[in-house]
Amino acid sequence: MTDIAIARREGGMTALVRHARYVISENPVTGFAFALFLLIVLAAAFGPHLVPYDPLASDTAEALKAPSAHHWFGTDKYGRDLFSRVVVATRLDFFIAVASVVLVFLMGGLAGVAAGFFGGWTDRIVGRIADTIMAFPLFVLAMGIVAAMGNTVQNIVLATAIVNFPLYARIARAEANVRREAGFVEAARLSGNSDWRILTFQILPNVFPILVVQMSLTMGYAILNAAGLSFIGLGVRPPTPEWGIMVAEGASYMISGEWWNAFFPGGALMIAVFCFNLLGDGLRDMVDPRKRT
Amino acid sequence: MTAAAPALSVEGLSVEFRTRSGIVRALDNVSFSVRKGETIALVGESGSGKSVTAYATMGILDPAGKVTAGRAMLGGLDLLSAKPSQLAEVRGREIAMIFQNPRTALNPIRPVGRQIADVLIRHRNVPRAAAPAQAIEMLRAVGITDPARRARAYPFEMSGGMCQRVMIAIALAAKPSLLIADEPTTGLDVTTQAVIMDLVSDLARDMGMATIFITHDLALAGQRSSRIVVMHAGHVVENAATKDLLAHPRHPYTAELIAATPDAAASLDKLASVSGSLPDLRRTDLPPCRYSERCPRKIAACAQPLPHTTLDADHAAACWHPLPIRRVVAPTESAA
Amino acid sequence: MTILLDVADVSKLFTAGGPGAWTRLKRRLAGGPQTLPKVHAVEDVSFVINKGETVGLVGESGCGKSTLVRALTRLVDLSEGSIKLGDRELSLKAARVFARDRDRARIQMVFQDAGESINPRFTAFDAIADPLRRLRKLHGKALIERVETVATQCGLPPQLLSRFPHQLSGGQRARVGIARAIAVQPDLLVLDEPTAALDVSVQVVILQLLQRLKKDIGMSYLFVSHDLSVLRLLCDRVLVMYLGKIVESGPAATVFEKPLHPYTQALVAAVPRLHQSGAERLRLIGEPRSPIDPDPNVCRFYGRCPRGTDACKAAMPALRALGDRQVACHFA
Numbered sequence: 001m002t003d004i005a006i007a008r009r010e011g012g013m014t015a016l017v018r019h020a021r022y023v024i025s026e027n028p029v030t031g032f033a034f035a036l037f038l039l040i041v042l043a044a045a046f047g048p049h050l051v052p053y054d055p056l057a058s059d060t061a062e063a064l065k066a067p068s069a070h071h072w073f074g075t076d077k078y079g080r081d082l083f084s085r086v087v088v089a090t091r092l093d094f095f096i097a098v099a100s101v102v103l104v105f106l107m108g109g110l111a112g113v114a115a116g117f118f119g120g121w122t123d124r125i126v127g128r129i130a131d132t133i134m135a136f137p138l139f140v141l142a143m144g145i146v147a148a149m150g151n152t153v154q155n156i157v158l159a160t161a162i163v164n165f166p167l168y169a170r171i172a173r174a175e176a177n178v179r180r181e182a183g184f185v186e187a188a189r190l191s192g193n194s195d196w197r198i199l200t201f202q203i204l205p206n207v208f209p210i211l212v213v214q215m216s217l218t219m220g221y222a223i224l225n226a227a228g229l230s231f232i233g234l235g236v237r238p239p240t241p242e243w244g245i246m247v248a249e250g251a252s253y254m255i256s257g258e259w260w261n262a263f264f265p266g267g268a269l270m271i272a273v274f275c276f277n278l279l280g281d282g283l284r285d286m287v288d289p290r291k292r293t
Numbered sequence: 294m295t296a297a298a299p300a301l302s303v304e305g306l307s308v309e310f311r312t313r314s315g316i317v318r319a320l321d322n323v324s325f326s327v328r329k330g331e332t333i334a335l336v337g338e339s340g341s342g343k344s345v346t347a348y349a350t351m352g353i354l355d356p357a358g359k360v361t362a363g364r365a366m367l368g369g370l371d372l373l374s375a376k377p378s379q380l381a382e383v384r385g386r387e388i389a390m391i392f393q394n395p396r397t398a399l400n401p402i403r404p405v406g407r408q409i410a411d412v413l414i415r416h417r418n419v420p421r422a423a424a425p426a427q428a429i430e431m432l433r434a435v436g437i438t439d440p441a442r443r444a445r446a447y448p449f450e451m452s453g454g455m456c457q458r459v460m461i462a463i464a465l466a467a468k469p470s471l472l473i474a475d476e477p478t479t480g481l482d483v484t485t486q487a488v489i490m491d492l493v494s495d496l497a498r499d500m501g502m503a504t505i506f507i508t509h510d511l512a513l514a515g516q517r518s519s520r521i522v523v524m525h526a527g528h529v530v531e532n533a534a535t536k537d538l539l540a541h542p543r544h545p546y547t548a549e550l551i552a553a554t555p556d557a558a559a560s561l562d563k564l565a566s567v568s569g570s571l572p573d574l575r576r577t578d579l580p581p582c583r584y585s586e587r588c589p590r591k592i593a594a595c596a597q598p599l600p601h602t603t604l605d606a607d608h609a610a611a612c613w614h615p616l617p618i619r620r621v622v623a624p625t626e627s628a629a
Numbered sequence: 630m631t632i633l634l635d636v637a638d639v640s641k642l643f644t645a646g647g648p649g650a651w652t653r654l655k656r657r658l659a660g661g662p663q664t665l666p667k668v669h670a671v672e673d674v675s676f677v678i679n680k681g682e683t684v685g686l687v688g689e690s691g692c693g694k695s696t697l698v699r700a701l702t703r704l705v706d707l708s709e710g711s712i713k714l715g716d717r718e719l720s721l722k723a724a725r726v727f728a729r730d731r732d733r734a735r736i737q738m739v740f741q742d743a744g745e746s747i748n749p750r751f752t753a754f755d756a757i758a759d760p761l762r763r764l765r766k767l768h769g770k771a772l773i774e775r776v777e778t779v780a781t782q783c784g785l786p787p788q789l790l791s792r793f794p795h796q797l798s799g800g801q802r803a804r805v806g807i808a809r810a811i812a813v814q815p816d817l818l819v820l821d822e823p824t825a826a827l828d829v830s831v832q833v834v835i836l837q838l839l840q841r842l843k844k845d846i847g848m849s850y851l852f853v854s855h856d857l858s859v860l861r862l863l864c865d866r867v868l869v870m871y872l873g874k875i876v877e878s879g880p881a882a883t884v885f886e887k888p889l890h891p892y893t894q895a896l897v898a899a900v901p902r903l904h905q906s907g908a909e910r911l912r913l914i915g916e917p918r919s920p921i922d923p924d925p926n927v928c929r930f931y932g933r934c935p936r937g938t939d940a941c942k943a944a945m946p947a948l949r950a951l952g953d954r955q956v957a958c959h960f961a
């Protein structure tokens with residue numbers, strides 16, 4: 001009897017870890033993406049304590065220096081160390097990505113699951129909201145929201161979340177909808193579960209992994225969106241280190257030959273987006289029950 | 294029946310699955326063939342490798358599965374070594390498959406009529422405008438009442454058996470020359486089952502469609518096939534003409550399966566169940582005869598490699614100690 | 630004998646295959662008539678199940694067996710009719726409210742597809758424990774004990790309880806489904822084709838298990854199946870359904886031996902037998918009638934019935950008693 005109790009408690013977690021290990025060893029790319037992800041998380045957590053220079057300190061004598069042993073990524077027009085700025089910016093960009101994705105998961109995911117499960121009016125209202133958002137070009141909508149509400153980090157997060165709302169609502173709705181008639185939902189009714197319990201304890205656990213995959217994929221998009229807003233001057237304000245602004249500021253130097261100004265922040269941005277997308281693919285394998293044995 | 298060339302011949306097919314807990318030797322040296330217009334039945338208990346045989350032949354094995362040996366000749370083409378583009382061409386047009394789980398194989402958010410029309414447009418070059426009407430005809434052919442209205446229904450609005458029939462309509466819409474039907478009628482009542490099987494035999498007769506019919510209902514196999522191939526744990530254990538096999542099973546496993554079929558039994562207690570269970574196919578020490586561990590007729594000879602059975606033998610049983618022939622079928626045949 | 634379940638005049642209609650939402654809206658705005666086509670999935674069905682009895686339900690695919698069973702187990706609301714469990718009228722409470730009713734535990738069900746009826750994210754233990762937690766308020770040690778007891782009763786080794794459904798074989802999943810349903814010790818267990826997806830060797834074991842459980846626990850069964858031989862072996866009485874209506878009922882042995890209704894006759898004749906070829910089968914020809922807005926005065930089997938006459942077009946035959954059996958045919 002205690003055997004089972006232990007086996008049950010273990011069942012979930014260790015099985016998941018073992019399965020994750022299996023998937024990673026099956027597909028080295030996923031392992032690579034996980035390693036990269038870890039690196040980004042570490043940079044976000046400890047970056048500001050590790051970098052060699054103060055990312056805001058200008059030193060005009062050192063302005064626009066090419067990458068060297070002192071300044072690995074070179075310096076910008078104010079002589080700030082680009083390596084330090086790129087690393088420190090990770091925290092802000094990562095925060096924006098995570099926060100907006102969590103927010104859209106809570107809004108879009110839950111609204112979609114409810115719409116798919118209950119149907120009827122809930123479905124219609126959520127559907128109309130999603131349609132309304134979809135009617136705008138997404139980036140323009142994000143621009144509008146930030147322009148109207150002021151360009152603070154919170155508003156960037158909010159705008160990115162709103163822009164992604166239809167995607168999450170749709171996926172969650174479709175997934176919940178096909179499960180609404182599933183046998184296990186009926187079985188749960190027979191077992192005395194109310195609709196709300198079925199929604200939260202039966203449907204949501206099944207839709208959650210699919211949304212997690214989506215979260216990883218949209219994190220890349222969220223970073224791009226935030227960077228894009230900053231690029232056109234609607235996002236984070238200089239001199240705060242942020243990849244989008246840094247690319248914007250560096251862009252004009254591409255022609256004059258100081259390529260590193262845009263190259264390194266742009267590269268960081270690309271690697272992050274790339275990593276989140278690969279991670280999404282890996283997670284998809286991981287939650288695919290057919291690959292579980 | 295004897296003159297026609299085989300439509301499909303599977304020779305020495307072996308399949309393995311790589312899993313976290315070891316290699317599953319799902320199929321080992323499976324051989325059988327089916328001729329044009331002929332229906333053969335693949336029977337065996339759950340997990341014996343019937344579906345895997347079908348999937349391997351169709352080239353749609355799970356990514357974890359690998360064909361380690363064998364050929365599957367369709368005309369002059371070896372399906373197992375064909376290029377994906379060749380295979381995609383053949384699939385749907387030449388070979389069609391009815392899947393075991395109709396509900397999961399149907400798109401839940403597309404009306405069923407459209408799903409049939411899609412196949413007609415893709416594989417039979419039916420003009421877009423004519424497809425819906427033909428789709429309705431297909432629904433009628435599989436015995437769905439009021440097909441014009443039902444064509445607009447979504448899978449959840451149909452009963453389990455109706456979904457199954459939609460799936461069958463999709464497979465038959467392409468008028469394939471080889472049909473692989475994986476338990477097409479489980480969950481259908483016997484009259485509907487008869488309608489479906491009649492439709493399949495009509496196609497077999499009129500267009501020479503060869504059919505591989507996977508089932509665990511021996512009685513149905515007996516009624517609808519001309520040969521029965523019995524599988525156990527990834528081996529073909531017996532392969533014989535239907536009447537002969539049911540009346541005079543040679544392999545002990547076949548005999549037990551027949552005894553477990555609730556047909557004539559007067560009460561449940563009299564019904565025998567097959568003793569033991571399938572061996573774990575991940576084991577590395579599987580005996581040559583995978584049935585030997587649950588076999589009531591096991592002898593010392595069972596430890597040696599299985600007797601070689603030829604593909605064209607009338608009644609092949611992979612067994613060292615088969616049941617005696619009660620009535621002499623062919624004078625050349627003798628008990629080992 | 631005491632009556633456990635009394636079903637009277639139960640009907641269930643679905644709206645189906647009508648014009649799209651847009652056309653409906655336009656019609657509504659124009660003030661036109663709002664009659665949508667209805668599927669008469671179950672119509673005027675009445676029967677009783679006695680305590681300790683096993684009743685079989687058989688019928689053509691799509692004739693409304695699952696719908697009837699889902700109505701009886703209060704998973705869907707009826708369009709009309711009454712369902713009495715003992716003295717309690719069940720049809721008054723809406724299905725979604727009934728989930729938390731005190732009598733919820735008294736009718737339980739084993740589903741058609743065992744694999745699909747277990748949440749893929751639940752272990753076998755959680756699946757069996759769910760009704761015990763919700764309906765019997767069992768927790769902790771008592772819960773574990775009870776789950777183990779029923780699992781053992783159903784021939785499910787305790788070490789399998791920590792597995793997820795995809796790690797179980799078809800037969801094992803079927804046992805989990807049965808264990809979950811009998812865990813709360815219902816008075817009536819409804820089984821919707823519990824063995825359809827299982828091969829014969831497992832099927833025999835499950836059927837023997839059901840028979841043993843019935844003896845041990847003393848439940849009543851309503852057993853839906855397409856397999857007449859199984860029904861004959863397991864059931865005391867059978868109901869034969871055709872297009873939403875009961876067309877024949879009576880003791881299992883006599884109904885299948887001497888079917889009175891032409892549909893039952895066709896059904897019995899269509900059963901494939903081990904030592905018989907397909908030549909001498911009775912083929913049902915003709916177009917089946919549609920369950921969508923059927924004519925209330927025409928026999929549902931008319932058109933496919935080998936005996937159909939004009940009388941069958943003029944009046945729907947009522948279910949009438951013939952000895953210990955009932956049949957709905959003018960000619961029986």
Ligand SMILES: Nc1ncnc2c1ncn2[C@@H]1O[C@H](COP(=O)(O)OP(=O)(O)OP(=O)(O)O)[C@@H](O)[C@H]1O
Nearest residue numbers: 310312317319338339340341342343344345355574
């Ligand atoms: N993707 C997979 N990974 C690992 N093992 C597999 C996989 N697919 C099938 N198998 C194994 O191959 C064997 C044969 O399975 P298969 O599905 O062919 O059985 P079957 O005869 O079709 O049974 P059923 O009657 O239940 O459909 C089983 O032991 C099964 O566990």
Ligand SMILES: Nc1ncnc2c1ncn2[C@@H]1O[C@H](COP(=O)(O)OP(=O)(O)OP(=O)(O)O)[C@@H](O)[C@H]1O
Nearest residue numbers: 450451452453454643670690691692693694695696
């Ligand atoms: N949600 C629904 N919406 C519309 N029609 C439905 C719905 N559910 C069932 N029906 C219809 O009700 C009728 C009876 O279906 P039901 O599932 O009860 O059949 P069944 O007898 O269980 O068949 P099977 O043996 O194939 O499972 C069918 O015509 C079906 O299309």
Ligand SMILES: [Mg+2]
Nearest residue numbers: 343344393475
């Ligand atoms: Mg199979």
Ligand SMILES: [Mg+2]
Nearest residue numbers: 452453694695
């Ligand atoms: Mg049903």
